[in-house]
Amino acid sequence: MVTAMTLKAAVAGGSGYAGGELLRLLAAHPEIEVATVTGASSAGELLGASQPHLAASPLGALEIASTTPELLAGHEVVFLALPHGQSAAIAEALPVDTVVVDLGADFRLEDAARWEHFYGGTHAGSWPYGLPELPGQRPLLEGARRIASPGCYPTSVALGTAPLLAAGLLEPDVVVVAASGTSGAGRAARTSLLGSEVMGAVSAYGVGGVHRHTAEMEQSLSGAAGVPVAVSFTPLLAPMPRGILATSNARLREGVTGADLRAALLDAYAAEPFVVVLPEGAQPTTAATLGSNAAHVQAVADPRTGRAVVTVAVDNLGKGAAGQALQNANLALGLPETAGLPLVGVAP
Numbered sequence: 120m121v122t123a124m125t126l127k128a129a130v131a132g133g134s135g136y137a138g139g140e141l142l143r144l145l146a147a148h149p150e151i152e153v154a155t156v157t158g159a160s161s162a163g164e165l166l167g168a169s170q171p172h173l174a175a176s177p178l179g180a181l182e183i184a185s186t187t188p189e190l191l192a193g194h195e196v197v198f199l200a201l202p203h204g205q206s207a208a209i210a211e212a213l214p215v216d217t218v219v220v221d222l223g224a225d226f227r228l229e230d231a232a233r234w235e236h237f238y239g240g241t242h243a244g245s246w247p248y249g250l251p252e253l254p255g256q257r258p259l260l261e262g263a264r265r266i267a268s269p270g271c272y273p274t275s276v277a278l279g280t281a282p283l284l285a286a287g288l289l290e291p292d293v294v295v296v297a298a299s300g301t302s303g304a305g306r307a308a309r310t311s312l313l314g315s316e317v318m319g320a321v322s323a324y325g326v327g328g329v330h331r332h333t334a335e336m337e338q339s340l341s342g343a344a345g346v347p348v349a350v351s352f353t354p355l356l357a358p359m360p361r362g363i364l365a366t367s368n369a370r371l372r373e374g375v376t377g378a379d380l381r382a383a384l385l386d387a388y389a390a391e392p393f394v395v396v397l398p399e400g401a402q403p404t405t406a407a408t409l410g411s412n413a414a415h416v417q418a419v420a421d422p423r424t425g426r427a428v429v430t431v432a433v434d435n436l437g438k439g440a441a442g443q444a445l446q447n448a449n450l451a452l453g454l455p456e457t458a459g460l461p462l463v464g465v466a467p
């Protein structure tokens with residue numbers, strides 16, 4: 120039930136994985152109420168049938184509507200959790216004073232040529248990049264009407280390495296190997312159903328610099344470093360439903376120690392509610408972040424090879440997607456940044 124005191128939200132793509140997690144978070148948000156949920160093939164179904172984890176919430180009784188700009192207009196905030204290429208036309212038709220947070224990639228890249236290279240089609244433009252913890256980024260998101268929420272892998276990589284590059288501790292050439300749970304591929308991919316192929320195996324994909332998140336990582340890391348940063352990225356598919364563990368490896372600048380790396384992370388995240396720099400000796404694990412908007416970060420020096428090893432765990436559907444989108448909406452709407460966002464995960 121929407122009351123005069125609450126802000127009305129619409130979630131487009133509410134039948135998908137990212138939309139489903141966003142609706143779970145919004146169901147407990149103190150100041151936002153979901154008035155409209157849309158989808159495509161699921162239009163006409165009850166949300167509780169499409170997303171069984173929402174069945175006990177009043178949201179479960181909402182009917183999923185077809186996605187049209189007319190239906191999405193008239194809300195204070197619209198979340199777009201749609202496949203790539205679907206957001207731009209919808210966003211253009213929404214009122215300019217509506218807060219629109221896109222969970223997809225349509226508006227993440229500033230460079231049109233790079234967007235077209237990695238995604239194909241025509242670049243729709245760029246919006247403020249919704250990773251508030253990046254140096255200098257939060258003021259661009261406070262009060263914004265359009266926000267491009269980052270991809271899950273780029274979120275995890277930037278949270279670990281951006282402060283180290285900004286502090287001049289690493290050479291601007293980063294090798295990333297990151298493992299994701301199957302929900303990262305979206306519900307439509309049905310990888311979750313291919314148990315015989317996915318379970319019991321870890322496999323690399325998008326190998327050889329072709330994964331589209333490479334451009335997004337280079338954009339945010341170059342912004343933090345103030346010089347172009349090259350990223351070599353290899354994603355791995357891991358036999359788990361959700362979670363990302365990203366490892367980033369880069370050459371240390373002359374004289375830099377492990378203590379310097381940790382000091383830079385602790386300094387960058389001292390006042391950040393969602394980023395936890397783990398105690399020395401502890402390593403991030405995906406399980407500890409599940410269901411939360413937290414990112415767990417660690418950095419270690421390998422003095423024998425003169426390299427830094429930075430590890431980050433996030434929930435790909437939490438800080439990697441829905442949690443981050445809600446954090447961005449809170450900033451845009453002038454609400455407490457942490458409203459409706461769990462700081463702690465579920466265990467075991």
Ligand SMILES: NC(=O)C1=CN([C@@H]2O[C@H](COP(=O)(O)OP(=O)(O)OC[C@H]3O[C@@H](n4cnc5c(N)ncnc54)[C@H](OP(=O)(O)O)[C@@H]3O)[C@@H](O)[C@H]2O)C=CC1
Binds near residue numbers: 131224303435
């Ligand atoms: N999964 C993840 O970890 C992350 C996802 N994202 C981004 O979030 C967005 C959604 O991803 P995800 O939830 O994983 O994807 P899913 O495949 O799970 O869900 C896609 C959603 O979009 C709807 N949809 C599909 N085609 C259309 C269309 N032509 N018009 C309108 N709606 C359509 C689907 O509706 P229906 O089911 O009714 O057909 C469904 O609700 C993507 O842009 C993705 O890149 C970002 C970060 C992480």
Ligand SMILES: CC(=O)N[C@@H](CCC(=O)OP(=O)(O)O)C(=O)O
Binds near residue numbers: 303
């Ligand atoms: C396991 C898996 O397939 N993961 C997805 C990443 C999903 C995501 O964050 O990103 P976008 O919003 O940019 O699509 C992939 O590699 O394409």
